[in-house]
Amino acid sequence: MVSSSGTESRRVTIHDVARSAGVSRQTVSRALNDKDEIDGATKQRVLDAARELGYRPSRFARGLVRQDTTTIGLVIPDLLNPFFTEVAAAALEAARARGWHVVVYDTADRAEEEFGTLQVIASQVDAVVGYFSCSEQDLERFTRGLPVVLIGREHHTGRFSSIRIDGEEGVHTAVAHLVAAGHRHIGMLDHDGRAEPSVRREWFATAAAAHGIAADRVVGAPQSADGGGTALRKLLGTHPEVTAVFTFNDIIAIGALREARRLGRSVPEDLAVVGFDGLQLGTLVEPPLSSVALDTRRLGALAIDQVARLLTGLEPLGADDLVVRAQLRLGGSA
Amino acid sequence: MVSSSGTESRRVTIHDVARSAGVSRQTVSRALNDKDEIDGATKQRVLDAARELGYRPSRFARGLVRQDTTTIGLVIPDLLNPFFTEVAAAALEAARARGWHVVVYDTADRAEEEFGTLQVIASQVDAVVGYFSCSEQDLERFTRGLPVVLIGREHHTGRFSSIRIDGEEGVHTAVAHLVAAGHRHIGMLDHDGRAEPSVRREWFATAAAAHGIAADRVVGAPQSADGGGTALRKLLGTHPEVTAVFTFNDIIAIGALREARRLGRSVPEDLAVVGFDGLQLGTLVEPPLSSVALDTRRLGALAIDQVARLLTGLEPLGADDLVVRAQLRLGGSA
DNA sequence: AACGCTCACGTGAACGCTCACGGGACCAGA
DNA sequence: TCTGGTCCCGTGAGCGTTCACGTGAGCGTT
Numbered sequence: 001m002v003s004s005s006g007t008e009s010r011r012v013t014i015h016d017v018a019r020s021a022g023v024s025r026q027t028v029s030r031a032l033n034d035k036d037e038i039d040g041a042t043k044q045r046v047l048d049a050a051r052e053l054g055y056r057p058s059r060f061a062r063g064l065v066r067q068d069t070t071t072i073g074l075v076i077p078d079l080l081n082p083f084f085t086e087v088a089a090a091a092l093e094a095a096r097a098r099g100w101h102v103v104v105y106d107t108a109d110r111a112e113e114e115f116g117t118l119q120v121i122a123s124q125v126d127a128v129v130g131y132f133s134c135s136e137q138d139l140e141r142f143t144r145g146l147p148v149v150l151i152g153r154e155h156h157t158g159r160f161s162s163i164r165i166d167g168e169e170g171v172h173t174a175v176a177h178l179v180a181a182g183h184r185h186i187g188m189l190d191h192d193g194r195a196e197p198s199v200r201r202e203w204f205a206t207a208a209a210a211h212g213i214a215a216d217r218v219v220g221a222p223q224s225a226d227g228g229g230t231a232l233r234k235l236l237g238t239h240p241e242v243t244a245v246f247t248f249n250d251i252i253a254i255g256a257l258r259e260a261r262r263l264g265r266s267v268p269e270d271l272a273v274v275g276f277d278g279l280q281l282g283t284l285v286e287p288p289l290s291s292v293a294l295d296t297r298r299l300g301a302l303a304i305d306q307v308a309r310l311l312t313g314l315e316p317l318g319a320d321d322l323v324v325r326a327q328l329r330l331g332g333s334a
Numbered sequence: 335m336v337s338s339s340g341t342e343s344r345r346v347t348i349h350d351v352a353r354s355a356g357v358s359r360q361t362v363s364r365a366l367n368d369k370d371e372i373d374g375a376t377k378q379r380v381l382d383a384a385r386e387l388g389y390r391p392s393r394f395a396r397g398l399v400r401q402d403t404t405t406i407g408l409v410i411p412d413l414l415n416p417f418f419t420e421v422a423a424a425a426l427e428a429a430r431a432r433g434w435h436v437v438v439y440d441t442a443d444r445a446e447e448e449f450g451t452l453q454v455i456a457s458q459v460d461a462v463v464g465y466f467s468c469s470e471q472d473l474e475r476f477t478r479g480l481p482v483v484l485i486g487r488e489h490h491t492g493r494f495s496s497i498r499i500d501g502e503e504g505v506h507t508a509v510a511h512l513v514a515a516g517h518r519h520i521g522m523l524d525h526d527g528r529a530e531p532s533v534r535r536e537w538f539a540t541a542a543a544a545h546g547i548a549a550d551r552v553v554g555a556p557q558s559a560d561g562g563g564t565a566l567r568k569l570l571g572t573h574p575e576v577t578a579v580f581t582f583n584d585i586i587a588i589g590a591l592r593e594a595r596r597l598g599r600s601v602p603e604d605l606a607v608v609g610f611d612g613l614q615l616g617t618l619v620e621p622p623l624s625s626v627a628l629d630t631r632r633l634g635a636l637a638i639d640q641v642a643r644l645l646t647g648l649e650p651l652g653a654d655d656l657v658v659r660a661q662l663r664l665g666g667s668a
Numbered sequence: 669a670a671c672g673c674t675c676a677c678g679t680g681a682a683c684g685c686t687c688a689c690g691g692g693a694c695c696a697g698a
Numbered sequence: 699t700c701t702g703g704t705c706c707c708g709t710g711a712g713c714g715t716t717c718a719c720g721t722g723a724g725c726g727t728t
Contacts, residue, residue: 061714
């Protein structure tokens with residue numbers, strides 16, 4: 001009745017159930033998998049015994065003999081960040097089209113978690129795709145033998161592939177748009193997560209330089225709407241002349257939008273805002289967010305496609321094909 | 335050099351690599367798993383051979399012998415819906431605390447996908463938790479032997495458990511709040527997905543009845559912000575007297591909020607809006623959304639906890655404990 | 669009475685890998 | 699030369715399940 005909770009617990013196998021029900025393994029298998037060639041009464045007896053013993057089949061043994069589908073592991077920093085869920089949804093969709101599984105992990109935006117996640121994932125999936133901030137050496141160490149596709153991160157060595165996010169042109173267009181609207185003092189709310197300035201900031205800097213305006217009005221912001229809000233206040237505090245801001249991403253932009261309203265600045269008249277990512281979320285706020293938009297569906301599909309090539313031994317896509325370009329999409333905030 | 339792409343593809347096993355490198359299985363295993371007791375040159379030779387043949391270890395075989403961790407499958411209708419990602423994030427967090435894995439699937443909000451997902455999931459995980467709209471009979475059929483925890487769905491038979499979402503009191507409070515603010519004509523934007531009216535609509539009806547007001551001003555809305563917008567327009571078209579709306583969830587509420595602004599109705603003065611779910615997203619819009627809020631973290635944790643009990647044979651929680659109550663949280667929209 | 673068929677069930681084998689051993693080659697010291 | 703140790707490497711076994719068979723009982727047919 002009570003499942004034996006001995007001090008240590010050897011696994012309950014199909015054999016135990018068979019013995020308990022007085023039949024053979026195969027008959028147990030038949031009962032559990034709802035196959036023919038089994039008497040109704042016997043089946044019930046087996047099912048009861050299985051429940052009694054708390055038996056649950058080993059998915060490994062089953063998968064081993066049934067040659068089951070491939071599973072790819074998707075690692076993202078934060079499931080609560082809509083950008084990553086959009087990517088994840090895209091990857092899921094692309095994987096489903098191939099009949100594959102996707103295991104989603106988030107690393108809670110902490111680098112330490114990446115190791116644990118990788119270690120744990122390595123024996124569970126056939127390939128890994130995702131965002132990582134750890135070194136390639138560490139990646140190499142924890143993903144022994146698995147194909148790996150990196151997103152939004154340069155350089156790939158050995159069996160790694162990486163999908164590059166190219167926002168240079170998009171950011172250039174965005175700055176051009178702001179300048180054309182008469183803005184001369186454009187600030188930026190960067191992501192303060194990593195130590196070095198972000199690539200997006202560099203894009204901003206070169207775009208600004210191309211238009212002959214300064215790009216030194218930059219404030220770091222945490223990865224959240226609240227963070228964007230406080231960062232905007234800080235920026236406007238030190239640089240009151242700013243009339244437009246470009247942000248690291250849409251989350252921060254939305255926070256800035258909200259904060260602008262609280263400060264009594266109307267958007268886009270008193271303050272123009274341009275985000276990055278092009279989240280669906282940006283269309284929900286008022287005014288709808290202008291953003292340098294990324295095609296997340298393509299991003300996910302591309303990642304899965306590359307994984308497929310690596311897995312099947314086809315010729316993998318080269319760096320030139322593994323690019324997703326971001327384009328300015330106007331809402332009303334700029 | 336080129337991985338043999340024969341017309342059919344038998345799997346490349348550790349044995350093939352061993353033969354190709356002129357060593358034994360065990361030595362291959364040693365090389366791949368970075369163990370000691372292997373010569374550097376040999377190791378390199380094996381690694382090369384493995385790469386050459388496109389070998390990748392079977393995670394099933396490995397898991398079988400290493401008795402790997404438990405994995406639970408989380409099935410949600412839509413990853414792009416922030417509510418489900420909040421639940422998913424909570425479940426991931428709770429599972430991580432136990433050292434478990436979570437496989438996330440979405441069913442693209444289509445009932446047909448549920449079967450495919452279940453069928454595919456059943457051999458991959460040790461337990462299933464999630465949202466399902468299919469019959470328990472179908473669930474039973476596809477999840478043979480696995481513990482199942484249902485969310486937001488009544489009734490549980492056999493090995494099923496279900497976590498009940500109890501919004502009755504919260505909705506009652508919400509309606510009371512609206513009535514106290516002087517509203518007499520309150521409409522509702524329901525979810526039109528399923529055939530029968532939703533439970534939330536029933537809560538609304540009883541709450542309205544308790545306050546002596548009508549609850550017949552109901553319009554169905556698709557599960558999206560746009561859907562909420564058009565539904566609101568439709569509602570106001572047929573019932574212009576409405577001064578407050580309660581919505582099936584926050585997504586719809588946010589759409590209604592946006593539409594209200596477009597119709598020139600200011601919120602909450604001309605139209606009060608109360609959502610359901612209590613998404614973080616609701617705090618980003620203007621005015622911040624009032625909502626009958628659910629504790630999604632508790633929801634996820636509860637689900638994982640119950641799975642743990644079912645898996646380890648502990649006494650499972652009873653129906654009375656498997657409840658998450660929703661409470662009114664005021665923003666500014668009502 | 670012999671045959672053939674169906675039904676219900678059991679028996680090796682195999683899936684691909686790792687673990688616990690065992691053993692040969694080689695070198696040093698007595 | 700013998701012993702003992704270290705360094706590599708290979709061999710059998712086993713993980714838990716399903717598949718392809720084999721088998722015997724029971725029945726009806728000729």
